[in-house]
Amino acid sequence: NSIISRKTESKFAYQPMVEIADNEPRNQVWGENFPRQYQSFLETKDTTFQSYQGGSKHVDMLEKDPRLVVLWAGYGFSKEYNAPKGHSYAIDDIRNILRTGGPTGSGTGPMPSTCWTCKSPDVPRLMNEIGIDEFYSGKWADKGSEVVNAIGCADCHNPETMSLRITRPALIEAFEAMGKDINASSHQEMRSLVCAQCHVEYYFNKNLPGKEGVPYLVFPWRDGTSVEAMEAYYDEINFSDWTHAVSKAPMLKAQHPGYEIYSTGIHAKRGVSCADCHMPYTSEGGQKYTDHHIQSPLNNVTNSCQVCHRQDKEDLVADVYTRQKKVGENMEKLEKILVRLHLEAGKAWELGASDEDMESILQDIRHAQWRWDYSVASHGASFHSPVEVSRVVSSAMDVAGQGRIKLARLLASLGYYEELPYPDITTKDKAQQLMGIDRVALEKEKEEFKENIIPQWLEEAKKREEGMGVKKAVSMK
Amino acid sequence: NSIISRKTESKFAYQPMVEIADNEPRNQVWGENFPRQYQSFLETKDTTFQSYQGGSKHVDMLEKDPRLVVLWAGYGFSKEYNAPKGHSYAIDDIRNILRTGGPTGSGTGPMPSTCWTCKSPDVPRLMNEIGIDEFYSGKWADKGSEVVNAIGCADCHNPETMSLRITRPALIEAFEAMGKDINASSHQEMRSLVCAQCHVEYYFNKNLPGKEGVPYLVFPWRDGTSVEAMEAYYDEINFSDWTHAVSKAPMLKAQHPGYEIYSTGIHAKRGVSCADCHMPYTSEGGQKYTDHHIQSPLNNVTNSCQVCHRQDKEDLVADVYTRQKKVGENMEKLEKILVRLHLEAGKAWELGASDEDMESILQDIRHAQWRWDYSVASHGASFHSPVEVSRVVSSAMDVAGQGRIKLARLLASLGYYEELPYPDITTKDKAQQLMGIDRVALEKEKEEFKENIIPQWLEEAKKREEGMGVKKAVSMK
């Protein structure tokens, strides 16, 4: 065993408490050997901190901004969407969200198995056990008893050497698609790449040669990670996530392109990594260790920002807020334009517009909303790279504007000259009603799932994990 | 031994050669006492440096971007507009520009005397001699023989103490209007405020109580210096610079709001002043002095940026260019939208739109173009404060988009459903022809002015200045 052999080489005869197996999914097992990191990791359960735009509190985004319900009408996100919380909540949240519905057993429910990919260290374990293609196959409910530990040590660390590692095939494949080798990355780059396993835009490709039908997880980076490059990529492969319920546009959903946008910012350019801000060194007993309480750095300005910036905490927080407000202001205007676009397109269909009339308008809607979503979905973007995000928002406004003018002309030619009234979507309830979403039914379904299915999963998992045991490290004395 | 001589150099004591009178306009007289500053000041004659977007070369902006001709149709700027050069050219350039026309003597020509305000140290001298109101009165041609020295020492310095001072009433008045006292500024703030005498947005107010008819120079800062605050200010006092030749919109011209935009950026927030970048310290013979070769810092990255940033020159220049490109990309899109807006409004008038139909459309045009102009006019803005400039550009797109939709509906209701073709304005000549600008006539007029009037001015000035003399300083030994 190499931990033991390395230990003998070491000047200090430290004792590891346990032997950690490869892909050990249970964080508390790792915690035996690394109590500081584990303790700080446990703090991601804390949901008290809230900042102007971020924090760990549970925030119902559809309530906060009911326009989202219209923008995502016809897609799962219009049922429920929340701000991210700490890594500890990854499993609870995916179970509780209305998007995953109320499976009643294996093979049921709206979501594919692939949804588990970024939620747990059980994922690399399972992929190793059953194969990657098999992991991605089937329904989300099929693997409910297998994936039970929230994001943790095995996602980022090699248990033998504790060095950082990449456990998600999608990132490795994305590098390959770009003609790069992820193994050539520096240690400093790895301090961001471990995050890039999950905090990135993705889609499910069901047409991969040889894997037809499997919703294979792919990062659309082949031609680059800019908003334009990914847009062109999706256009080329003719991909869409869903068809919008009102406008019938073939939509794209951008999911948290955190790494992509961060990479365009000044901090990335100066070699500052995700971990520098979100996992700053902290010290205890005169010794530095990496703070595993991954959270908003605004809850820990001293260790994150102030090592590099000598300004007061208040000044630094104000810098972040200023950028979020400046970008946010136009984001809101853009959302309103997008809401109008969908409704105006709906009106045009209603008045008898033809597919041909609508084609280029629907493309504009697709592109404008994609660009908007790319800018907001990663939550941190307006600080991570405010200039790039602003650029994207402006470009979205331009495209959206073009679409609206085409629509104004089309509607006029169909005899409709006025401005379509802006809908009353002042609350999530109103917006969901308008979009025909029956939340009561969805919630009922979810409750039944929680009552009947989850306990089964937990029990099965418990049995399985008990079988895994924990091996005490062999004493060398 | 040169180590010895360098040590003694450092101890060199200042010996004035001449006595400098208050408001001494002749830079070479100051140069007798301050040869290093004067020599570096003379280098502003150098026009060789050119960067991606800036530099000191003569650049015909209308040729570079013929859209400007359409945006400013009906206003002097559509005749000729160039990129700024060094301070040494201030006098030559205002004489040569087609905007100032071809005065044939006192009381003639299109421009008021106020135009001289930011071009010369003769200005404080004259204001002191004849009074501020009188200085602002009359035609530009009236003071041609009085204002002959390019921007120089007396504009920024008190000759007795050499400390920085404010010589332009407009800045003092603007501070008062905001309820601030400019005398309360710190030394570091003064290192930007001397620039804020000129590098700011302004307008000529002809309705000041007691000064009716005098185009009094005012900075519209009363309610703040943000693009919205100034816009609201102009709306409130019902001011417009001109009526657009095509759209008939009541337009605003934003002139170089350099200080206003810089103030919103991170460098200003961290206390970095204009002089830190544009007049960095430099040393010669063991003497440290302020480099008076005011120019693009990209021609002197070592002394300006690298004092604070340890990156390579190439990296820092790339940072500037990246911001300029990201912002510039949408600026171009915005300009195209503005061109269309003017032409579409023109079309609507042509088809018989009423004043009432057009009112809110013309307001949108006014506001959108004001915001665009505010973002570009100061040349350095997309680096000085990229996030703020992006914010303004997005907001302009939003307003412009609203205007275009109203126009699309209006045009349709007037029977016009198509997209108005985008004009062929690929060159300045084509654009000027389209806008009915007879440049041949303007150039002829200018030639005559240069041949007949300027020599008179120069001769009168020479006589006047010879009368001023130079007083040798009394030796102090």
Added chain:
Amino acid sequence: MNLLNKIVPPDQWIVPVTLLCGLMAGLGFYVLRVSNAVSYLSDDPKACINCHVMTPEYITWDHSSHQRVTVCNDCHVPHNNVVNKYYFKAMDGLYHASIYTLRLEPQAITMREPSQHVVQNNCIRCHIDQVTDAKMASWVDNHEENRTSRACWECHRETPHGRVKSLAAIGQFIEPLSVRQQQKEFVPDWIKKQLKSSK
């Protein structure tokens, strides 16, 4: 013997040669004195500010938390062995002196790569126990390398010299103008009078 005779100078040379040697030695001492060269061999930080271009660094260091615990040489010369220390100092000193006499110093001085390695190693020398965990070192691959390979001052940007490090960073050595003092009033009297009267 023969050989020795050849080397020993003829008697008549004794006076001029002695004088010459004395003169040379004297001149040498004089140069050493005005340039304070001897002090270069010491660890006194004042030695560095013999050259005024080192003053910003001196002042910033003097105000830093490291002032109590370090001198320049603790960071800027190698401490792995004595020979290396004086060799590096000599090379560095020669280099700095020639740049200085040739007036080639840039406005914003930056460390060259060899200096960077020296400083980095010195940070590590003092702080190894704080930046690395001996226990981790036994389990975590490359722990020491991971913790020490990145320049410390990428994060500790203000240690010890602050961030603005140029001759301009401090208010010294600007042209010693007797008139050079910033006034409290930035508005000339004639403008004040006119603006008041026109109100």
